[in-house]
Amino acid sequence: xxxxxxxxxxxxxxxxxxxxxxxxxxxxxxxxxxxxxxxxxxxxxxxxxxxxxxxxxxxxxxxxxxxxxxxxxxxxxxxxxxxxxxxxxxxxxxxxxxxxxxxxxxxxxxxxxxxxxxxxxxxxxxxxxxxxxxxxxxxxxxxxxxxxxxxxxxxxxxxxxxxxxxxxxxxxxxxxxxxxxxxxxxxxxxxxxxxxxxxxxxxxxxxxxxxxxxxxxxxxxxxxxxxxxxxxxxxxxxxxxxxxxxxxxxxxxxxxxxxxxxxxxxxxxxxxxxxxxxxxxxxxxxxxxxxxxxxxxxxxxxxxxxxxxxxxxxxxxxxxxxxxxxxxxxxxxxxxxxxxxxxxxxxxxxxxxxxxx
Amino acid sequence: xxxxxxxxxxxxxxxxxxxxxxxxxxxxxxxxxxxxxxxxxxxxxxxxxxxxxxxxxxxxxxxxxxxxxxxxxxxxxxxxxxxxxxxxxxxxxxxxxxxxxxxxxxxxxxxxxxxxxxxxxxxxxxxxxxxxxxxxxxxxxxxxxxxxxxxxxxxxxxxxxxxxxxxxxxxxxxxxxxxxxxxxxxxxxxxxxxxxxxxxxxxxxxxxxxxxxxxxxxxxxxxxxxxxxxxxxxxxxxxxxxxxxxxxxxxxxxxxxxxxxxxxxxxxxxxxxxxxxxxxxxxxxxxxxxxxxxxxxxxxxxxxxxxxxxxxxxxxxxxxxxxxxxxxxxxxxxxxxxxxxxxxxxxxxxxxxxxxx
Numbered sequence: 001x002x003x004x005x006x007x008x009x010x011x012x013x014x015x016x017x018x019x020x021x022x023x024x025x026x027x028x029x030x031x032x033x034x035x036x037x038x039x040x041x042x043x044x045x046x047x048x049x050x051x052x053x054x055x056x057x058x059x060x061x062x063x064x065x066x067x068x069x070x071x072x073x074x075x076x077x078x079x080x081x082x083x084x085x086x087x088x089x090x091x092x093x094x095x096x097x098x099x100x101x102x103x104x105x106x107x108x109x110x111x112x113x114x115x116x117x118x119x120x121x122x123x124x125x126x127x128x129x130x131x132x133x134x135x136x137x138x139x140x141x142x143x144x145x146x147x148x149x150x151x152x153x154x155x156x157x158x159x160x161x162x163x164x165x166x167x168x169x170x171x172x173x174x175x176x177x178x179x180x181x182x183x184x185x186x187x188x189x190x191x192x193x194x195x196x197x198x199x200x201x202x203x204x205x206x207x208x209x210x211x212x213x214x215x216x217x218x219x220x221x222x223x224x225x226x227x228x229x230x231x232x233x234x235x236x237x238x239x240x241x242x243x244x245x246x247x248x249x250x251x252x253x254x255x256x257x258x259x260x261x262x263x264x265x266x267x268x269x270x271x272x273x274x275x276x277x278x279x280x281x282x283x284x285x286x287x288x289x290x291x292x293x294x295x296x297x298x299x300x301x302x303x304x305x306x307x308x309x310x311x312x313x314x315x316x317x318x319x320x321x322x323x324x325x326x327x328x329x330x331x332x333x334x335x336x337x338x339x340x341x342x343x344x345x346x347x348x349x350x351x352x353x354x355x356x357x
Numbered sequence: 358x359x360x361x362x363x364x365x366x367x368x369x370x371x372x373x374x375x376x377x378x379x380x381x382x383x384x385x386x387x388x389x390x391x392x393x394x395x396x397x398x399x400x401x402x403x404x405x406x407x408x409x410x411x412x413x414x415x416x417x418x419x420x421x422x423x424x425x426x427x428x429x430x431x432x433x434x435x436x437x438x439x440x441x442x443x444x445x446x447x448x449x450x451x452x453x454x455x456x457x458x459x460x461x462x463x464x465x466x467x468x469x470x471x472x473x474x475x476x477x478x479x480x481x482x483x484x485x486x487x488x489x490x491x492x493x494x495x496x497x498x499x500x501x502x503x504x505x506x507x508x509x510x511x512x513x514x515x516x517x518x519x520x521x522x523x524x525x526x527x528x529x530x531x532x533x534x535x536x537x538x539x540x541x542x543x544x545x546x547x548x549x550x551x552x553x554x555x556x557x558x559x560x561x562x563x564x565x566x567x568x569x570x571x572x573x574x575x576x577x578x579x580x581x582x583x584x585x586x587x588x589x590x591x592x593x594x595x596x597x598x599x600x601x602x603x604x605x606x607x608x609x610x611x612x613x614x615x616x617x618x619x620x621x622x623x624x625x626x627x628x629x630x631x632x633x634x635x636x637x638x639x640x641x642x643x644x645x646x647x648x649x650x651x652x653x654x655x656x657x658x659x660x661x662x663x664x665x666x667x668x669x670x671x672x673x674x675x676x677x678x679x680x681x682x683x684x685x686x687x688x689x690x691x692x693x694x695x696x697x698x699x700x701x702x703x704x705x706x707x708x709x710x711x712x713x714x
Contacts, residue, residue, distance in 0.1 A: 163652055163687060172656035172664075215650050215683075216631035217667070253611045254629060272611060274573035293572050295522055299529035307529075310574070326572075330520060 004202070006139045009071040013203060013244035013266045013287050015320045021312060021349035022070035023342055024142070027328030028063040029075045032335060035062050046091050050077050053127040060131050064139065066335060067342045070322075071139050071203070072131065074196070076124055078146035078207055081188050082155045084115035095159070102158035106174075109181045114188045117195035124192075125199040132200030143201030145192050147208035147249075148185035148230065149223035152178070164213055171222055178222065186226040190233030197238050205246040205268070206230060212251015212270075219255060228262040246289055250327060253278070260285040271296075271326025276314035288315065289322040292341065297325075297333050301340035308344035317352050361559070363496045366428040370560060370601035370623045370644050372677045378669060378706035379427035380699055381499070384685030385420040386432045389692060392419050403448050407434050410484040417488045421496065423692060424699045427679075428496050428560070429488065431553070433481055435503035435564055438545050439512045441472035452516070459515035463531075466538045471545045474552035481549075482556040489557030500558030502549050504565035504606075505542035505587065506580035509535070521570055528579055535579065543583040547590030554595050562603040562625070563587060569608015569627075576612060585619040603646060607684060610635070617642040628653075628683025633671035645672065646679040649698065654682075654690050658697035665701035674709050 004010070008018040030036055036059050043049035050056060060075040079097050083089035088100030103109060118125055132141050146154075154160070156167040171178045193204045211223035227247055236243045247259055248268025259267050260282040269278055269290030278288055296307050308323070315321040323345045329338070361367070365375040387393055393416050400406035407413060417432040436454050440446035445457030460466060475482055489498050503511075511517070513524040528535045550561045568580035584604055593600045604616055605625025616624050617639040626635055626647030635645055653664050665680070672678040680702045686695070 165652055165655055165687070168650070168652040169655040172653055172660050212629065215628045215648075216634075218650075219629075251608070251629065254631070271572050272569065272576075272608065274611070277573075291572075293525070293575075295520055295525040296529055298522055298526040303529050330522070 004137050004140060006070055009322060010140050010203060010242075010244060012319050012322050013246065013289075014242060015284070015287050017353070018319050019350070019353050021315075021321055021323050021345055021352065023323040023345045024069045024071040024073065025063070025067075025329055025338065025341075026073075026325055028067075028069060028073065029059045030329065031331035032329055032333040032338070033062055033066070047077070047089065050075070050080070051123045053123055053130050056123075056127040057130040057134055060127075060141075061134060067338060068346060069139065069342070071142050072135060073142040073205075074124070074128055074131065074144060074201065076127070076144070078144070078150065078209070079154055080121055080124060081115060081145065081185070081192055082151055084117075084120035085112050085155075085188070087155060097154060098159040099155065103152075103155045103181065106177050109177055109184075112181065112184050114184055114191065117192045121192060121195070125195050128196050128199035128201055132202075140202035141200060142203045142205055142246075143193060143196030144205040144207060145189045145196075145230075147206050147211065147223065148182045148189055148226035149211055149214075150207065150209045151185050151189070152181055153210045153213075155181075164210065171218065182222060182226045183229075186229040187233070190230045193230070194233070194235045197235055197243050201243070202238075202241065203244045203246065204234070205248060206264075208247065208249040208252065211249040216254065219249075219252070220258060223249065224255070224258060224262065227259075227264075231263045244287075248289070256281050266322065268324070269326060273326075274314065275311055275321070276316070279315060279320075287320040287322065289324050291324070291326040294325045294327050294330055297329065297337045297341065299337075301337060304337060304340045305344040305348070308341055309348050312345070312349050312352060315352070317355075319353070323349070361494050361497060363427055366679060367497050367560060367599075367601060369676050369679050370603065370646075371599060372641070372644055374710070375676050376707070376710050378672075378678055378680050378702055378709065380680040380702045381426045381428040381430065382420070382424075382686055382695065382698075383430075383682055385424075385426060385430065386416045387686065388688035389686055389690040389695070390419055390423070404434070404446065407432070407437070408480045410480055410487050413480075413484040414487040414491055417484075417498075418491060424695060425703060426496065426699070428499050429492060430499040430562075431481070431485055431488065431501060431558065433484070433501070435501070435507065435566070436511055437478055437481060438472060438502065438542070438549055439508055441474075441477035442469050442512075442545070444512060454511060455516040456512065460512045460538065463534050466534055466541075469538065469541050471541055471548065474549045478549060478552070482552050485553050485556035485558055489559075497559035498557060499560045499562055499603075500550060500553030500556075501562040501564060502546045502553075502587075504563050504568065504580065505539045505546055505583035506568055506571075507564065507566045508542050508546070509538055510567045510570075512538075521567065528575065539579065539583045540586075543586040544590070547587045550587070551590070551592045554592055554600050558600070559595075559598070560601045560603065561591070562605060563621075565604065565606040565609065568606040573611065576606075576609070577615060580606065581612070581615060581619065584616075584621075588620040601644075605646070613638050623679065625681070626683060630683075631671065632668055632678070633673070636672060636677075644677040644679065646681050648681070648683040651682045651684050651687055654686065654694045654698065656694075658694060661694060661697045662701040662705070665698055666705050669702070669706050669709060672709070674712075676710070680706070
């Protein structure tokens with residue numbers, strides 16, 4: 001076990017005292033960094049990059065060289081599981097992810113295997129081990145997966161969607177079949193995250209990118225229920241260390257109370273949700289992660305600092321807030337503006353932790 | 358003044374007793390109807406159809422021939438005001454609305470005129486008069502406009518957007534300039550809706566399609582503030598009749614309490630928001646309109662009926678609920694499925710109004 005030199009991210013997720021607010025950024029390893037674009041070009045396709053542990057490790061570490069982030073996040077895609085199930089993931093320029101063999105019939109669902117992450121997703125666990133080793137305890141490493149519902153949307157739609165007509169039609173007309181698929185996905189996601197934890201991930205996050213497209217009752221039945229299943233199957237102690245868990249439903253601000261009751265240590269907040277109100281609503285049950293509008297990073301550095309101050313002030317005193325964007329950074333962002341955000345969090349969060357130690 | 362034969366829509370918005378729940382449907386005059394597609398083909402472009410009062414009247418009335426809707430809504434586009442301001446609205450197949458001359462500079466904003474709706478938007482007020490006359494008091498006619506914020510997004514982005522980078526950058530970096538533009542838009546929208554009321558609209562609705570893309574504080578400052586300005590400028594009595602007002606922010610479920618304090622008679626709900634919780638949150642301040650997931654209409658008719666029952670039951674007893682979708686109907690919908698929804702509202706809403714009269 002390497003000693004963790006900076007553990008404020010882990011401590012904050014567990015609501016233990018820290019001396020400032022930690023920060024990392026969704027999609028922090030990505031296209032806005034010229035050094036990422038260089039490796040990406042060298043790798044070939046985006047998938048070639050994801051499936052090459054050495055290169056995935058290299059781009060995971062890049063943002064830490066530039067910015068004082070308090071966590072690293074595995075560089076990977078949210079759709080590795082359906083790909084390992086045999087659906088044939090590929091990417092087309094400007095259209096996002098697609099599957100060669102989307103789910104269409106009951107037979108397709110019955111035939112879905114539950115992948116063994118140490119075999120079919122070995123490139124991910126290898127990347128996790130390698131990153132963890134190369135981090136040398138500098139900051140913790142976050143593992144992640146798409147949520148069962150979010151994976152199901154891509155698997156049935158065959159790619160991205162605006163209206164989610166196919167998956168929702170299945171959900172309305174064939175609820176039992178949809179539950180069968182989601183149940184297999186929950187098992188697969190839990191195995192996958194546990195394998196990441198065993199390989200070295202020190203916290204894990206479930207990305208429910210499309211839960212927010214559901215009605216409240218459908219969200220509870222088809223998305224949150226399976227996020228909770230995953231949580232119950234997770235191995236949250238590894239080598240005597242607690243592995244905190246984060247649940248993020250984009251567009252889920254209406255459902256924070258229910259989300260806080262599922263056993264995750266923290267909830268991710270999109271930028272629409274007011275973090276002061278969110279804190280009141282979830283009470284002491286969970287920590288919160290977020291929630292600057294990613295588009296606010298187009299503003300001038302002074303404005304970015306003001307926006308950071310507002311969010312820190314809204315969360316208020318004490319531990320339990322991991323600073324982040326409310327969604328991934330946009331690919332044409334100026335890295336200097338990221339620096340303005342990071343510096344502002346470092347500088348202006350200190351007063352909120354004065355009685356920490 | 359024609360006597361209104363069916364006034365349950367108006368009465369419900371004012372929370373007066375009725376004997377069943379009224380229903381209409383966002384985008385009820387539209388592409389899912391073969392008779393609409395025929396007129397559209399005859400008209401030429403979508404804009405040719407909007408700007409021709411006779412044809413706009415014809416398509417407005419079409420859905421009433423098929424379904425027992427309790428209101429008609431003016432057939433028009435939400436971007437008529439920026440077009441009347443000189444921005445040059447046009448449509449490209451599959452890409453939605455665009456402007457030839459989007460707003461780019463402070464000078465562009467200072468040069469924006471406030472259109473006289475009875476001159477530059479005469480085709481709209483003419484359509485309203487004609488529809489009102491042809492309705493012969495069968496059901497009330499709803500007028501509408503895009504909200505100031507939503508109009509501003511299109512005017513600055515030059516069309517639809519995913520990230521709203523341009524308008525948000527302006528909002529963050531040049532808040533005073535953005536407020537100047539929104540102030541002009543609020544004045545223009547109020548004049549426009551008042552002209553529709555004078556021409557015969559019996560209720561008006563403000564569509565804030567993109568308010569839900571803002572953080573809570575930005576929503577309050579840049580979207581809701583101007584929706585309230587519009588409300589304060591509205592003429593809500595016409596020929597001795599009260600003209601109810603509806604505010605709809607798609608993705609605004611987090612902000613219902615603030616929205617209920619702006620003087621509108623009713624709030625539109627998207628499908629994500631739970632209508633039972635919404636009713637508790639807004640109390641007696643406003644009526645509610647919504648909120649079936651538009652994609653639920655792809656389900657089998659029996660499932661549609663069940664979904665309708667659930668929403669009616671969630672709202673519960675008494676007046677104050679106008680049934681609707683949570684967003685516009687999708688263009689490839691089977692009209693028979695719309696009928697299943699309408700029939701279910703007629704049949705299953707009766708018990709909730711038993712002590713009405």
